Amino acid sequence: MFHLLLYTSTAIGISCSAALYLLLRKRSRHPRSKHSAWLRLLLCLAAAFLIAELCVRLAMALISTEGTQPTAFDAELGWSRPPANRIAARPESGAAGGGPDIVFAGDSVAYGHGVAPEHGMVHQTRLQLEPRGWSVLNAAVSGYGIDQTALYVKRHLPVWEDLKFLVFVVFAGNDLEDTASNIRYGHDKPLFRSTNGELWESQGALNRFSRRNLLSMSRLIFSFEALHPSLSSLVDRLAGKETLGEQETHAVTLALLRDLVGETATRDVETLLVLVPARIDLTSPTPSYRWLGQALESTGSPVLGLLAPLQAQELDRGSCFLPGDPWHLDSTGHRIAADLISAAVLDLSPNRHTVPASVIPTDQSTLPDDGRYKMDQHHQGGDP
Numbered sequence: 001m002f003h004l005l006l007y008t009s010t011a012i013g014i015s016c017s018a019a020l021y022l023l024l025r026k027r028s029r030h031p032r033s034k035h036s037a038w039l040r041l042l043l044c045l046a047a048a049f050l051i052a053e054l055c056v057r058l059a060m061a062l063i064s065t066e067g068t069q070p071t072a073f074d075a076e077l078g079w080s081r082p083p084a085n086r087i088a089a090r091p092e093s094g095a096a097g098g099g100p101d102i103v104f105a106g107d108s109v110a111y112g113h114g115v116a117p118e119h120g121m122v123h124q125t126r127l128q129l130e131p132r133g134w135s136v137l138n139a140a141v142s143g144y145g146i147d148q149t150a151l152y153v154k155r156h157l158p159v160w161e162d163l164k165f166l167v168f169v170v171f172a173g174n175d176l177e178d179t180a181s182n183i184r185y186g187h188d189k190p191l192f193r194s195t196n197g198e199l200w201e202s203q204g205a206l207n208r209f210s211r212r213n214l215l216s217m218s219r220l221i222f223s224f225e226a227l228h229p230s231l232s233s234l235v236d237r238l239a240g241k242e243t244l245g246e247q248e249t250h251a252v253t254l255a256l257l258r259d260l261v262g263e264t265a266t267r268d269v270e271t272l273l274v275l276v277p278a279r280i281d282l283t284s285p286t287p288s289y290r291w292l293g294q295a296l297e298s299t300g301s302p303v304l305g306l307l308a309p310l311q312a313q314e315l316d317r318g319s320c321f322l323p324g325d326p327w328h329l330d331s332t333g334h335r336i337a338a339d340l341i342s343a344a345v346l347d348l349s350p351n352r353h354t355v356p357a358s359v360i361p362t363d364q365s366t367l368p369d370d371g372r373y374k375m376d377q378h379h380q381g382g383d384p
Contacts, residue, residue: 008055016051018044053220071141073213075205076155077148078189083139083156085126086117099162100137102129102345105153106169107178109276110140112334114322119331121169124338129345134164143185145178146170146253147192150260157267165345166264166271170296172289173278173327179256180249183241186216186225186232191242194251199259202242212239254295261299271301272344276337279319279326282311304344309336 074080083103104110104122112120122138129136137160141152153166178184182191182203188210191202207213215235216222225232244252257273264271273296281289285307296303310329313320313336320333329337 012051012055014048014052016047049220053218056219056223073206073208075208076190077144077151078184078187078206079141079143080152081141083137085122085136085138086112086120087123099135099160101134101162102136102165102167103139103153103156103160103163104137104167104169105149106140106274107144107149107171107175108140108142109171109173109328110167110169111138111142112140113142114325114328115331115334119334121329121334121337121341124335125167125342125345128338128342132346134345140169143178143187145180145184145189146175146256147179147190150256151190153260154263157263157269163267163269164349166269167274167341167345168260168271169274169276170292171276171278171327172281172286172292176249176253176288176292179253180244181241183212183236183239186212186222186235188212188239191244192252192256193244194248194255197251197255199252199255210239212236215239250291250295253292254298257295257299261301270348271299272341272348273299273301273303274337274341275303275305275307276329277307277310279321281307282314302344302348304340306337306340309340 071079071081102125104125110121112122117123120138122136122140126136139152139156141148144152149168153168157163179192182189188206190206193200193202212235225235261271275289275293275296277285277289280286289307293303293305310320310333313332317332320330320336322328322330
């Protein structure tokens with residue numbers, strides 16, 4: 001459907017510009033002049049682009065069913081949106097009105113891309129916890145890496161005065177890759193570097209009108225890049241894309257996670273780290289999934305792994321991912337995640353600080369030990 005929309009819009013633009021070219025040539029006083037021919041050609045190419053752009057935008061507006069809050073440029077984060085639930089809280093809810101008790105942070109997996117708002121893990125968690133007096137807020141932003149999520153949460157922590165739980169949903173499919181680059185999904189983003197164990201940001205404020213951002217303002221160009229990754233890679237390189245090596249990516253990610261957990265702890269906020277596998281991890285966990293499991297455990301925060309429950313669902317009733325999508329959960333996958341997250345939150349509160357039984361067992365020997373974390377007996381019987 002998306003291919004048909006894009007190529008139809010392009011064909012309409014080309015057809016209209018061709019007709020315009022013939023009309024201008026017919027009315028020109030000097031139809032064979034090279035200067036007038038080049039001018040007509042440039043005008044018609046511009047007209048073709050504008051017409052195709054308008055067609056793409058109109059078609060997207062007509063067929064879009066996501067109902068998502070649009071993102072806006074952010075000089076610190078690259079892009080952002082205000083935290084807001086996709087479904088408003090029920091008036092009869094027993095949740096307190098002084099601010100969220102539980103906040104979900106992460107990328108499109110946490111946000112609920114591809115499923116109806118009422119089927120997302122955040123809303124499903126709300127249905128289970130609001131009757132108990134907990135208010136839940138969706139602060140996930142599609143496309144975010146671990147770096148952007150950490151910055152976004154730290155920006156809003158002073159506002160979330162009543163926050164008790166941060167549910168940080170980490171996705172094994174692309175969170176490391178998103179964190180390792182200064183350009184993702186056609187937009188500039190922050191990039192952290194690590195030198196001698198010190199974490200620092202490699203660039204200052206981002207520019208709304210950078211080469212990369214300007215090109216992505218066109219839905220036509222952005223759509224073609226989505227269909228042809230080689231085109232996107234070429235444009236990214238021309239725009240100055242930087243990518244961290246694996247070792248530095250791991251060092252940066254680990255530092256960001258520990259820094260965020262430390263920041264929430266100083267505010268008496270419990271951080272529940274939720275590791276979501278990609279579809280490929282269900283067959284055999286990838287190195288990214290295994291490393292992230294170890295990194296999350298090393299922070300000392302409770303870690304909830306969804307690999308085993310989603311594997312069981314796959315074996316029992318079939319896929320828990322959207323058809324043809326290797327990353328995003330379907331409504332069943334979101335329900336499973338919500339059930340486990342709700343149980344973990346209730347298990348950890350109040351006056352209970354044991355780790356849920358479904359945490360991920362990992363071998364800590366591959367990670368630096370900063371003296372803040374020791375594996376306890378609860379970690380011995382979870383996901384493979």
